[in-house]
Amino acid sequence: DWYEPFMMDGYAIRDAYVASPQGRGSADFKWIAEDDTIAVIDAMLIDYPIDPTRVYLTGGSMGATGTFQIASHYPDRFAAGFADSGNSDITAWSDYEAEDPRNPRSGVRTALRSFTSPIVYAENLHNIPLVITHCRTDATVPHSQNLVDRLEQAGCPVAAFRLRGGRHVDLQPLGERFKALRKHRLNRWPRRVRLTATSYRHAAAYWVSIERFQRRLESAYIDITRTDSSTLTVNAARNVARLRLRFGGLQLDIHESVAVRFPNGDSLTTRIPPFGYITIARVGGTWHLA
Numbered sequence: 001d002w003y004e005p006f007m008m009d010g011y012a013i014r015d016a017y018v019a020s021p022q023g024r025g026s027a028d029f030k031w032i033a034e035d036d037t038i039a040v041i042d043a044m045l046i047d048y049p050i051d052p053t054r055v056y057l058t059g060g061s062m063g064a065t066g067t068f069q070i071a072s073h074y075p076d077r078f079a080a081g082f083a084d085s086g087n088s089d090i091t092a093w094s095d096y097e098a099e100d101p102r103n104p105r106s107g108v109r110t111a112l113r114s115f116t117s118p119i120v121y122a123e124n125l126h127n128i129p130l131v132i133t134h135c136r137t138d139a140t141v142p143h144s145q146n147l148v149d150r151l152e153q154a155g156c157p158v159a160a161f162r163l164r165g166g167r168h169v170d171l172q173p174l175g176e177r178f179k180a181l182r183k184h185r186l187n188r189w190p191r192r193v194r195l196t197a198t199s200y201r202h203a204a205a206y207w208v209s210i211e212r213f214q215r216r217l218e219s220a221y222i223d224i225t226r227t228d229s230s231t232l233t234v235n236a237a238r239n240v241a242r243l244r245l246r247f248g249g250l251q252l253d254i255h256e257s258v259a260v261r262f263p264n265g266d267s268l269t270t271r272i273p274p275f276g277y278i279t280i281a282r283v284g285g286t287w288h289l290a
Contacts, residue, residue: 013175016182017048021066028087029066030116037070041077053186056178058082060171068118068147071128073202080129080159080184082177085138085168088147089119092140111217115198120219122150123194124205129159129184133172136163156194189249192225207250211279212242227261229253234262237282242290246277262287 011018019040027033045052057067057078064086071081090096090113099106099113114120130151134144141163148161159180164172190206197203198219203210213220220239227233230253232245245260252258252272260268260280266287270278281290 011174013178016178017044017050018174019044023062023066026062028062029069033066034070034073037066038074053188054079054182054184055186056080056082056181056184058174058177058181059086060084061086061168065118071130072118072121072124074205075124075126075128076188076205077186078128079186080131080181082131082133082172082181083144084133084164084171085135085140085144087140087143088117089143090114090117092142092146108217115219119147119150120198121196121202122147123154123156123196123221123223125151126154126156126192126194127187127190127206129157131160131177131180132158133160133162133164135166135168135170138168154194189251192223194221194223196221207246207248209244209246210240210242211244212240212281214239214241214282226250226252230256230258232258232260234260236263240282242279242281244277244279247272248276260287 011020021033021037021040023029024033024036029037041055044050045055055078057071058081059065059067061084064083065088066086067081067083068086068088071078087093099110103109132144132148134141144161148158151158188206193206193208195203195205195208195210196219197210203220208222208224210220210222218239222237222240222243223235224245225233225235229251237243247258254272257269257271260270264285268280268287268289270289279290280287
């Protein structure tokens with residue numbers, strides 16, 4: 001019976017294939033529910049003539065939570081997202097209780113709980129246009145507002161944010177959402193990649209992979225830009241011990257050496273290998289080709 005409120009009829013619109021995973025009831029499209037959704041998308045891409053650069057995420061309430069959750073974990077799979085009245089920040093719940101600081105495990109428990117919040121991975125959405133709306137009378141407005149504030153503070157573009165009237169369940173018709181989404185296409189080789197990861201499962205996006213953390217139970221972060229046809233600039237690297245960079249579609253000059261520059265002043269120069277990627281490791285505070 002607990003599952004029944006989350007069971008809904010599917011949607012249908014012109015000019016698009018629509019999949020409506022149920023999200024395992026109240027799982028907020030996390031964990032196994034996230035796996036379900038990715039498996040559905042993979043099956044749809046195999047079974048139907050879908051352009052993989054025009055896959056979009058949208059939903060309301062828990063579906064909006066899924067939009068935030070899945071887009072932030074798999075940013076290189078989606079062209080854009082439209083989320084209405086979702087939750088993004090576990091600490092924004094009115095009944096959220098912080099861990100007891102007297103508990104010796106409170107730090108670990110706080111970290112693990114925070115890792116379930118899409119807002120932790122906000123920078124991963126740097127290349128995904130997001131339309132975010134929220135029912136203005138909802139007590140959960142801070143979920144959307146906090147994420148929008150975090151995106152803006154981080155310099156990530158937000159396609160639109162607005163508070164709407166009506167009730168929590170009064171979603172904008174899917175056809176109208178699709179009209180806002182369909183103008184966007186996925187760029188698999190963006191000039192700048194920002195990636196926050198808390199596990200190796202979600203530690204790769206676009207042309208960047210974090211292959212090893214320096215410390216566990218802490219988030220790792222990499223911010224890297226293709227500065228020009230022969231230079232990659234690492235703007236920030238936190239808790240990253242090993243990094244892989246793929247060059248296939250980066251529009252680098254294959255006849256020139258490529259320089260990778262780091263914020264601590266380190267600089268590596270290498271030719272593009274025939275297999276198309278390099279691996280870099282941090283040893284004793286200095287970056288080296290691995």
